[in-house]
Amino acid sequence: MATKERRENAMLASPMVLFLVAILGFPTLLSIIYGFSDTSFQTLRSPEFSGLDNFRRVIADDGFWQAAWFSLRFGVITAVLQCALGLFLAVYLAPLIRRHGWMVAVLIIPMIVAPAMMGLMYRLVLHEFAGPIPHYMYEWFGWSPAFLTYQNVFKTVVMAETLQWTPFAFLLFLAAYQAIPEDMREAARVDGTKPWQLFRYVELPLMMPTVYVALFIRFIDGFRVFDNIYTLVGAGPGGATTSMSIYIYEAFLRQGDIGRALAAAILLFVTAFVLLSLAQRFRRGTT
Amino acid sequence: MIKKHLLGSAALLAMLAGTAHAEVTVLGWPGGPEEAALRAVTEIYNARADVADEDKVELLFTSRDGFFDKLQVDLAAGSTAFDINLIATYSIGRYAPFMEPISLSDEADGVFGDTVLSTMQFDGQQYGVPTDLSLHFLYYREDLIDALLADESQHALYGDIAEEYLGERLAPASPEDWTWQDFAANALYFSRSVNPDSPTRYGTVIQMKNLLFNMMVFHSLPRSYGGNWMDDDGNITVDSEAYRTALELAKMLYDAGATPPDSTSYEYAEANTAYSAGQVAAMVQWNAAASELTEAQPETAAFAPPSGPEGRFTHIHGLGLGLNAAAENKDGATAFLEWLSTEEAALAYARAGGAPGLTNETVGAISEDRPDLVQVGDYASNYGFVMNGATSENALSVYEAQAEEFTGFWAGTQDLDEAMTNITATMSDLLQ
Amino acid sequence: MKLGNAVRWLVFVVAALAMNFPVIATLITAFKSPSEVSRNPSLWIEAPTLQNFATVLTVSDRLDIYGYLTNSLVAALIGSILPMILCFPIAWAMARRGAGQAILFPLVVNLRALPLIIFAIPLYMMYATLGLLDTKLGLGLILAVVNLPLAFLLLVNAVGDIPLELEEAGRMDGARLWRLLWYIVLPLCRPALITTFIFGFITAWNEFLFGLMLTTQAAVPVTVGASFFFATSGGGVQWGVAAAVMIVAALPPLLLGLVMYRRISGSMVTGAVKG
Numbered sequence: 001m002a003t004k005e006r007r008e009n010a011m012l013a014s015p016m017v018l019f020l021v022a023i024l025g026f027p028t029l030l031s032i033i034y035g036f037s038d039t040s041f042q043t044l045r046s047p048e049f050s051g052l053d054n055f056r057r058v059i060a061d062d063g064f065w066q067a068a069w070f071s072l073r074f075g076v077i078t079a080v081l082q083c084a085l086g087l088f089l090a091v092y093l094a095p096l097i098r099r100h101g102w103m104v105a106v107l108i109i110p111m112i113v114a115p116a117m118m119g120l121m122y123r124l125v126l127h128e129f130a131g132p133i134p135h136y137m138y139e140w141f142g143w144s145p146a147f148l149t150y151q152n153v154f155k156t157v158v159m160a161e162t163l164q165w166t167p168f169a170f171l172l173f174l175a176a177y178q179a180i181p182e183d184m185r186e187a188a189r190v191d192g193t194k195p196w197q198l199f200r201y202v203e204l205p206l207m208m209p210t211v212y213v214a215l216f217i218r219f220i221d222g223f224r225v226f227d228n229i230y231t232l233v234g235a236g237p238g239g240a241t242t243s244m245s246i247y248i249y250e251a252f253l254r255q256g257d258i259g260r261a262l263a264a265a266i267l268l269f270v271t272a273f274v275l276l277s278l279a280q281r282f283r284r285g286t287t
Numbered sequence: 288m289i290k291k292h293l294l295g296s297a298a299l300l301a302m303l304a305g306t307a308h309a310e311v312t313v314l315g316w317p318g319g320p321e322e323a324a325l326r327a328v329t330e331i332y333n334a335r336a337d338v339a340d341e342d343k344v345e346l347l348f349t350s351r352d353g354f355f356d357k358l359q360v361d362l363a364a365g366s367t368a369f370d371i372n373l374i375a376t377y378s379i380g381r382y383a384p385f386m387e388p389i390s391l392s393d394e395a396d397g398v399f400g401d402t403v404l405s406t407m408q409f410d411g412q413q414y415g416v417p418t419d420l421s422l423h424f425l426y427y428r429e430d431l432i433d434a435l436l437a438d439e440s441q442h443a444l445y446g447d448i449a450e451e452y453l454g455e456r457l458a459p460a461s462p463e464d465w466t467w468q469d470f471a472a473n474a475l476y477f478s479r480s481v482n483p484d485s486p487t488r489y490g491t492v493i494q495m496k497n498l499l500f501n502m503m504v505f506h507s508l509p510r511s512y513g514g515n516w517m518d519d520d521g522n523i524t525v526d527s528e529a530y531r532t533a534l535e536l537a538k539m540l541y542d543a544g545a546t547p548p549d550s551t552s553y554e555y556a557e558a559n560t561a562y563s564a565g566q567v568a569a570m571v572q573w574n575a576a577a578s579e580l581t582e583a584q585p586e587t588a589a590f591a592p593p594s595g596p597e598g599r600f601t602h603i604h605g606l607g608l609g610l611n612a613a614a615e616n617k618d619g620a621t622a623f624l625e626w627l628s629t630e631e632a633a634l635a636y637a638r639a640g641g642a643p644g645l646t647n648e649t650v651g652a653i654s655e656d657r658p659d660l661v662q663v664g665d666y667a668s669n670y671g672f673v674m675n676g677a678t679s680e681n682a683l684s685v686y687e688a689q690a691e692e693f694t695g696f697w698a699g700t701q702d703l704d705e706a707m708t709n710i711t712a713t714m715s716d717l718l719q
Numbered sequence: 720m721k722l723g724n725a726v727r728w729l730v731f732v733v734a735a736l737a738m739n740f741p742v743i744a745t746l747i748t749a750f751k752s753p754s755e756v757s758r759n760p761s762l763w764i765e766a767p768t769l770q771n772f773a774t775v776l777t778v779s780d781r782l783d784i785y786g787y788l789t790n791s792l793v794a795a796l797i798g799s800i801l802p803m804i805l806c807f808p809i810a811w812a813m814a815r816r817g818a819g820q821a822i823l824f825p826l827v828v829n830l831r832a833l834p835l836i837i838f839a840i841p842l843y844m845m846y847a848t849l850g851l852l853d854t855k856l857g858l859g860l861i862l863a864v865v866n867l868p869l870a871f872l873l874l875v876n877a878v879g880d881i882p883l884e885l886e887e888a889g890r891m892d893g894a895r896l897w898r899l900l901w902y903i904v905l906p907l908c909r910p911a912l913i914t915t916f917i918f919g920f921i922t923a924w925n926e927f928l929f930g931l932m933l934t935t936q937a938a939v940p941v942t943v944g945a946s947f948f949f950a951t952s953g954g955g956v957q958w959g960v961a962a963a964v965m966i967v968a969a970l971p972p973l974l975l976g977l978v979m980y981r982r983i984s985g986s987m988v989t990g991a992v993k994g
Contacts, residue, residue, distance in 0.1 A: 005816065008812070008896055009812045009816060009818035009819075011808075012808035012809050012811065012812040012818070013808070013809045013812065013818065013819055013823060015804065015805045015808060015809075016805040016806060016808075016809050016823070016827070016867070016871075017823070019801075019805050019863075020827070020864075020867075023860055023861065023863075023864055024838065024864060026841055026845050027838040027841035027842050027845065028838075030840075030841040031837060031838060031841065044840060089730070089734055092727065092730060093727055093730065093731055095724070095727065096724065096727050096728065096731065103731060103735075105976060105977045106735050106739070107731075107734065107735060107738065108976055109738075109739055109742055109973065109976075110738045110739060110741075110742065111921065112921055112969060112972045112973050112976050113741075113742060113925075113965070113969050114924070114925035114927065114942050114965075114968070114969070115925060116925070116927045116942065117925075117942070117945070117965045117968070117969070118741060120961065120965070121741035121742065121744065121745045121965065122741055124744070124745070124748065124958055124962075125740065125741050125744045125745075127760075129760065130756065130757060130760050130958065131744075131760055132744050132747075132760055132761060132762050134760075135760035135761055136761070139761075163737060163738045163740075164738070166738065167738065168918075171914070172914075175910060175914065179880075179910075209876070209879075209880070210876075213872065213873075213876050216872075217869065217872065220828075220831050220832050220868075221831070223832055224831065224832050224833070224834060226834060227927060244834070245834035248834050248836075248837060249834055249836060252836070252837060252839075253836075258840075261837060262837055265833060265834070265837045268832065268833065269829055269832070269833055272825075272829040272832045273825050273826065273829050276824075276825035276828060276829060277821065277822075277825045280820055280821070280824065280825060281821075
């Protein structure tokens with residue numbers, strides 16, 4: 001039985017494994033070689049083994065840690081904001097949405113727009129002379145904040161990311177909310193439970209698995225943010241808006257320091273892998 | 288669905304394999320006047336009787352966003368999608384290993400002159416035919432500055448402002464006589480944060496985004512104070528009085544509100560938009576912006592950038608076309624490049640809207656159609672400069688690193704000493 | 720009750736306006752002439768024009784919006800459907816038996832945290848050898864990789880949510896594994912599959928960097944094609960045309976979202992009833 005199950009599992013895993021090996025096998029292998037070599041665009045075909053040199057350079061680079069800190073902060077803050085807002089909208093608007101399904105369509109429009117283009121849109125919208133927001137601020141208040149200065153740029157990109165991706169969390173939560181069997185609610189209502197208590201003690205616990213998944217996905221997406229920040233403000237003054245992805249991209253293509261870019265990517269991947277494996281083990285341990 | 292598509296693309300590939308590479312494929316700079324000009328000369332070339340069918344030129348234009356990133360990957364991976372590709376002065380060193388030196392026509396020397404030809408050289412060899420020359424102009428609002436010159440009641444205020452911010456009492460002057468100090472005084476005077484009665488919100492707009500092209504615009508300033516990347520012995524000289532003075536001048540203008548607070552995220556498009564909105568009195572910008580800025584503000588005049596203690600300078604770099612080492616039709620490609628460096632081709636290119644850097648003798652033939660090219664050629668030969676090391680293998684990375692460090696100083700993430708220490712270390716790595 | 724609903728409507732309107740503001744502003748910009756864009760930043764259009772859309776929708780020897788849209792459609796379909804096919808079996812094996820939990824799952828899911836563009840060079844070389852460069856299939860395959868983590872995550876989650884009894888019943892009937900998966904588990908996963916498809920399609924449709932690196936002419940997707948329009952007059956961005964092309968490029972996934980939203984909520988409800 002056990003061997004049969006194992007064989008079955010292997011069969012079930014094989015489509016994905018074969019696909020990954022076919023598409024990413026060679027790139028991964030080559031990337032690992034590059035990560036341990038002195039590699040630039042000129043030496044792509046003749047990388048020279050340099051041991052842990054690239055890793056040492058990455059770890060000694062302030063820019064790397066600055067980018068890691070930016071990504072971590074950005075990922076956590078935007079994930080929490082999006083999930084809180086998305087949960088609120090999904091639950092609070094659910095009675096209306098039940099009757100007016102089109103509201104969902106209106107609310108998910110932002111996430112349908114390509115992030116790179118959303119960045120460009122904000123570039124126009126926030127421009128002091130061509131953008132409507134500063135225009136109306138000046139017209140109504142005679143003053144407008146500068147959204148993209150070093151002091152404000154973090155808040156601005158957090159806001160842009162949150163407004164674009166709250167719909168993602170909203171959609172997941174709406175589905176989870178609507179999947180709660182109506183008879184459970186009815187039972188609670190018969191007991192005289194108030195709406196707030198209904199949410200707190202019945203609905204929220206049932207939605208918690210989805211909340212975790214949404215937080216996790218939004219955190220990863222926030223952590224790896226690239227397109228919208230890159231098109232809106234680029235790497236930022238002194239690297240102030242350099243996320244991990246931007247750091248690796250710039251090291252790779254702009255600075256042509258392929259060895260360092262790949263060492264950073266390997267570090268990132270190994271760290272994430274260890275963390276996620278531990279989390280998986282922890283989850284299995286508790287359930 | 289997928290299977291069907293697989294078959295479809297296999298068939299398509301088979302078809303392409305039969306027809307592709309019969310021509311010479313040229314990867315050009317998309318979008319601007321460069322594209323229109325290249326199309327025009329290509330048409331002339333293809334119509335020539337001595338060009339065989341299999342050597343006809345076909346053009347390929349991709350995205351302007353990420354153009355050089357993609358080109359780098361294409362070249363490094365040995366792409367055969369094009370035979371001839373765009374190169375720029377600052378990236379020749381990086382692309383040279385994947386390209387082949389070319390020979391120009393005998394006329395080339397007389398048509399372009401040494402300075403311009405050298406923007407396409409690396410390691411003493413010619414890697415490209417120069418097509419377009421880029422440098423910087425000082426654009427200013429003639430109406431505003433003439434009014435200031437005429438209105439003597441304002442001169443005391445102007446002097447006060449200059450004294451307070453620049454430590455030197457200055458009188459309004461004609462932009463053609465400006466030093467960078469005059470430029471700064473003018474920028475301050477026309478800023479509402481300094482002078483609440485200013486007709487414009489900002490006196491200037493400086494592109495301070497962490498972007499390598501912005502460094503090129505900036506470089507005319509430190510150069511006029513004698514700044515250079517390295518001396519003739521190869522010592523890195525970026526940590527100098529010249530660079531420090533220039534960086535501090537720009538930061539002073541930023542902190543004083545003489546350029547928009549969002550300037551640290553401004554590049555070409557944003558800066559032009561600010562000027563076009565009529566809220567900026569003068570700015571240093573690429574020559575390519577001339578028509579856009581003049582259209583939006585008809586009272587705009589253009590001159591060479593202000594001068595410094597060491598003279599007047601404008602950063603030049605060229606775009607050109609060179610030969611992909613992996614090209615499949617090298618003979619056809621070489622023939623086209625050679626023709627492109629003839630007087631006939633260069634003049635046709637200029638007439639169609641391109642901006643080649645031409646010698647005085649050559650430009651004379653089209654001075655009526657393109658008076659701006661006379662100005663470009665004139666400034667390039669009199670004020671044009673390329674920093675020591677700016678055509679080397681890692682030039683692009685140097686600009687990139689400067690963008691990071693200098694913008695950090697302007698935005699206040701690090702002080703000047705820190706920026707200087709960091710950039711010296713990075714440039715030593717990259718250039719030595 | 721009435722007041723409660725009024726507040727709900729208000730919340731909806733505020734949220735919709737705030738989240739969609741850049742899209743609305745872009746839509747308005749798309750109807751302004753170039754001179755008006757630089758002169759009039761307000762949300763009021765003085766002289767509406769269709770010129771920008773005409774520019775975008777006109778096919779020239781270089782710009783072909785319909786071609787880009789087709790390329791994106793094909794590549795995004797491959798890039799969103801293939802991951803579901805690949806993930807579904809292993810998602811079940813993992814949710815039910817813990818297979819792949821230790822290595823495969825974190826390995827695949829973490830791909831989402833990596834900027835996959837680091838694979839640009841080796842992928843390019845491999846694609847050049849296999850003839851996949853500048854093909855919709857080649858682009859679709861790498862988009863499938865991009866979508867794999869999310870599909871895996873959502874499907875594992877979905878299978879885990881299916882009440883075990885329903886499956887057990889199938890088992891009791893002596894159904895073989897593949898029949899069980901195909902006839903019982905798959906239909907129960909329909910809501911998650913639709914969600915996964917929509918998210919995947921949108922992600923694939925919106926991808927830019929691989930589209931830029933791996934295509935040149937024949938398979939250019941609309942995100943990259945859109946950027947061809949941005950700089951049609953020198954280096955400056957033509958905001959009006961840029962806005963129009965952004966709107967056009969966002970329409971297909973938008974239509975998909977509009978058509979599918981009913982199915983998402985609809986299938987969720989049926990799923991709930993069964994549960």
